[in-house]
Amino acid sequence: MTTVIVVAERDEKGEIVQSTRQAVTAASNLPDAQISVVITGDAPGSATSLPVGRVVTIAPIESTDNGIYDQATADLAALVSADSPDVVMFSKSDFGSVVGARLAFRIGAAFAPDCVEISGDASDAGTIGVTRPVYGGSALAEFEIASSPAIVTLRAGAFEPNTDTGAPVVESFDTDGLERKPVEVSESVAESREGVRLEDADFVVSGGRGLGGPEPFSVLADLAEVLGGAVGASRAACDAGWIDHSHQVGLTGKSVSPDVYIAVGISGASQHMAGCSSSRAIVAINKDGDSNIFKEARFGVVGDWEKVLPSFLATVRELKA
Amino acid sequence: MTVRIVVLAKQVPDPETPPSQFKVDESTNRVIPPSGVPPVVNGFDLNAVEAALKLRDAGTDVEITLLSVGTEFVLDAMKKPQAMGADRLVLVDEPGLDRLDSAGTVTVLAAAIEKDGPFDLILGGRQASDWDQAHVTLGLAEVLRLPLVSLVQKLEISGDLVQLQRVIPDGYQVVTAPIPSVLTISNEIGEPRYPNLRGIMQASRKQPEVFSIADIGLSMDDLAPKIELKRLYVPESNRQVELIEGDDEADAGRRLALRLREEKLI
Incomplete structure (x- = not known):
């Protein structure tokens, strides 16, 4: 027993x-x-x-x-x-x-x-x-x-x-009464945040170094919105200043376990995978077919995100309509 | 009054090592250090160093001591916090100390802090990037019977109290803790500063203070593991990626969406 x-x-x-x-x-x-x-x-x-x-x-x-x-x-x-x-x-x-x-x-x-x-x-x-x-x-x-x-x-x-x-x-179960409280919490401050919380999201759309700049994150945000999910990012994208560090997924960022994790232009370094490997399905879009992300992904497209993502987004929109 | 701060730091393999270079010797259950990639100070511990330095920036008179337990220390790596501005480096260095379980590590840290203390604040990082235990600092607070606040993103000393912000899922709590207390520092504290040339020069002239476990009143018998490592291995990736192709890349994107719908994923 x-x-x-x-x-x-x-x-x-x-x-x-x-x-x-x-x-x-x-x-x-x-x-x-x-x-x-x-x-x-x-x-x-x-x-x-x-x-x-x-x-x-x-x-x-x-x-x-x-x-x-x-x-x-x-x-x-x-x-x-x-x-x-x-x-x-x-x-x-x-x-x-x-x-x-x-x-x-x-x-x-x-x-x-x-x-x-x-x-x-x-x-x-x-x-x-x-x-x-x-x-x-x-x-x-x-x-x-x-x-x-x-x-x-x-x-x-x-x-x-x-x-x-x-x-x-x-x-x-009755305990002996209250613990001495050496540490006092005086208030809790909620920080405003838009959309779904990254850690709670059923869908996460993440971008990495392969996006090349901050602008493409707006496409990722559109996709996340259609799916009712949240936007994530690799450390490289955050360090480059393309998106705030609060979006960072990985060992030094947040851990997420959505149903679907869509990694766009992310190579899949172990640092990053540590934060998303418990996702139900990882979907990779990357132009380098040899990158590590394809070893972790269930579905993938080897191709340029600029060409793959718009039609993917449009089709998801139609399916969701 | 000088506020004495000890920051717990660990030497780890560089977590930026490419996955292809990560190898394990399964006969000894140890990671084979990748050639040409020197170890580093655990990045989360540098957040704790940064937290201590921010107190100094704010005008508090602080003495910052780095404390690490292990063996085969690479001093060039371990001196980085001193190059950032920490004052002292204390190493408990003896063969076998790199294989302790977290209970053993906590026992050594507690004894070293007793020997080298008293300290006003004990700071640790959020977790280590190797064994990701994330609880050594928490356990130390229990063993030392000191108040604990985890995931601190901001701190300020006022008299014999420390005012803190603690990260919670949807914001932060405003927390007051006594001195002495044990704090784990979250990465929200801000990027660790880069050492400047003067800091690097000064650090290179400082020698670490080295203790054996006998120096801090312990023997290896005190450090028997509660949890025994039986096997360490690199998992075979049995996940076979299904690559979606199309007439062109746009068509592949469309087919990917349809395939995900077919699998009821979207």
């Missing part, structure tokens, strides 16, 4: 996010998995129909935490110490990355971030194997974790979301 705690996250409406359902899939694959979903906040909401054995609610973080997750770290450390699971799973979100790491070091547990595979050993529930990309996705590393609990974060999109339903037992 492998006991697993999945730490759930919710969207603004209180619904369980897709990445938590992906974690449930990853947990279900472990030998004879007994899964508990831990949810922060006072009402379990849609977690009560997850296909797991138990749902545990802990203190309503939204109203008591300071945004740096001091409270969540303290609460989860108390729960994990009381529950002694074999595995604690987070999504590789800001929350999961910070709280997972802090929790592991607070209780002296092993931490493996950004896993794309996780496996158990049917004869030894305490031994967990994980695989994670390293060196910007150029290599894969397989690790064995022999000490319990193993605390992991899972890369978005590495597992299919579990859409089954179930009837878990719902419990609440």
Whole structure:
């Protein structure tokens, strides 16, 4: 039996996010998995129909935490110490990355971030194997974790979301009250932004050095708008000043995992691929047929973007009309 | 009062190495250093150096110490932060320290900070470009029992507090943290400055201060891994690209859109 705690996250409406359902899939694959979903906040909401054995609610973080997750770290450390699971799973979100790491070091547990595979050993529930990309996705590393609990974060999109339903037992876990808050958040400032957020977009249209200048990004923006997506860019295009660095996809920029990632004039250096390799499908348009992007892409056109893109855009428009 | 800042820095293979030159020795689970491409200081750590230098620019009296754990350091690379304006370079250098897991790395950093401290601010980059652990600085805050703020894009010292902006998905939070605190610096802090000639000359004359792990009160037994690397390999790309062709390039563009629709991708 492998006991697993999945730490759930919710969207603004209180619904369980897709990445938590992906974690449930990853947990279900472990030998004879007994899964508990831990949810922060006072009402379990849609977690009560997850296909797991138990749902545990802990203190309503939204109203008591300071945004740096001091409270969540303290609460989860108390729960994990009381529950002694074999595995604690987070999504590789800001929350999961910070709280997972802090929790592991607070209780002296092993931490493996950004896993794309996780496996158990049917004869030894305490031994967990994980695989994670390293060196910007150029290599894969397989690790064995022999000490319990193993605390992991899972890369978005590495597992299919579990859409089954179930009837878990719902419990609440009382913590010892509020964590001392050494760090105070006085306000949150929203920065205005046009269109769809790059990290959330189902379609990303990205441009690179091959575009040759800033003007072509307006064509990319047109395509992104038709698709209801966002515009990305390679580091070379951002460094050249053709587009703001907030659009940069890659190791030093943003990580995206859209359904379709359209790379125009991008060579596909590992730096860049690190930010988009978990896309469902990569589509490459590049005039150099030998460039690395074609090794990563599912569909491609070898050709000059100036000739390929207008007809592609026009056809997409017709299909969408 | 001088504000003592330690910046955690790591020597990594140059991430701009072309993928074709990236090779792994599967018998030792190690990356084979590409010939002629020297290692560099992890680019994200230079963001943290830049953050410290911005405090100096703003008129704060700061002393900036670079701290790194590893072995076979290439000093030309490791001196870049000093050329940018950092004051000291402290290396914990011993064979085997390049193979620690993150728990071992945190143990060494904590002991070195205890030995060389006290420090007012401990700064780290957002992540490393090699093993992309992105959590050594976070773990260090837990082990040192210090307050932590991640993804800082702006900072300013006022008395015994540090005023911060922390990046969140749709903007930023305004955060006040005490001194001492541990901060991870986001790349939104701004491009690391280029060293000028005077900085490079000055850095070349400075010698690093080197500790062994015995110097900081540890032995290799304290650094046993919690997580064991079993295999490191370059994945075979099993993705076969489907190249769309047409009568001309414009026709190929049209066919590409139709093919994506056929696959229900758009």
